[in-house]
Amino acid sequence: MERVIHGRPYIETKDGPRFKPCAPNSVLARLGDKWTILVMSHLAVAPGHRLRFSTLKGGIEGITQRMLTLTLRNLERDGLLVRHYFPEVPPRVEYELTEMGASMLPALEGFTSWIRENWPRIVDCRHAYDEAQQRAEDQDAPV
Amino acid sequence: MERVIHGRPYIETKDGPRFKPCAPNSVLARLGDKWTILVMSHLAVAPGHRLRFSTLKGGIEGITQRMLTLTLRNLERDGLLVRHYFPEVPPRVEYELTEMGASMLPALEGFTSWIRENWPRIVDCRHAYDEAQQRAEDQDAPV
DNA sequence: CTGGATCCACACCGATACTG
């Protein structure tokens, strides 16, 4: 019997719930890469949700042409943005969020707002964990 | 001047908004790995948000001991779950969501529900894109 | 201006074997 918990279908078995790797993983993996969120953020605040390649490149610190191209291609492939090519000289290309791409922003905001609220605590936890780890190692090999 | 758009602080410059890579990226990257969401999902539906190592291992198809251990260590390091060790023979270890870990579930659900609604469309877009790509290549090299 | 092609370094993940 299939049920749903926090937005995720699962099947109840005698050994407990059983999830299979599926959409949430792949999408989060896609969004979680180094540049995708930054590209989406820029398009989100742009007039008409639309920016040209060079503007994105200039606005995202540290991104290379290659990675920006790859990131945009993947987003285009998923139908989250569209590519407008103008065969001028020099050529000009603009990228625009699709309706589906824009519809993701509220959900994304819900998530990122949680992160903003809890991020300091996560950082503290990491430091505390690492220091405890360090002390344990010092204990094992005192000199 | 610092503003916030869809949960993300940014600074308005003469060249447009400027984001720096920060928390959302790292957290989504962490959650987007192959196993983290699955582990969180299992703990989410477990009584007391608490499960032992072997139960998780048995419930998540395909995960190795190594990857489950690493995934749990990272979540523990971030303060999203706690590890309860019982020095019995044989040893027993239980993992339990922290308050912070549980507080992430609603936000995660908002996001995954968007994914569930739009996933079929994303898949369609990918197929369409790949096929268009294929046709374009065939065009370039007809024989 | 946009972005394809190539090369390389590195991180990651799986498989396997071993331990308290």
Added chain:
DNA sequence: CAGTATCGGTGTGGATCCAG
């Protein structure tokens, strides 16, 4: 039972160069 240690294949990102 719940890990750790080690090794190797693979994919991904960065740097650089080239092209329409």
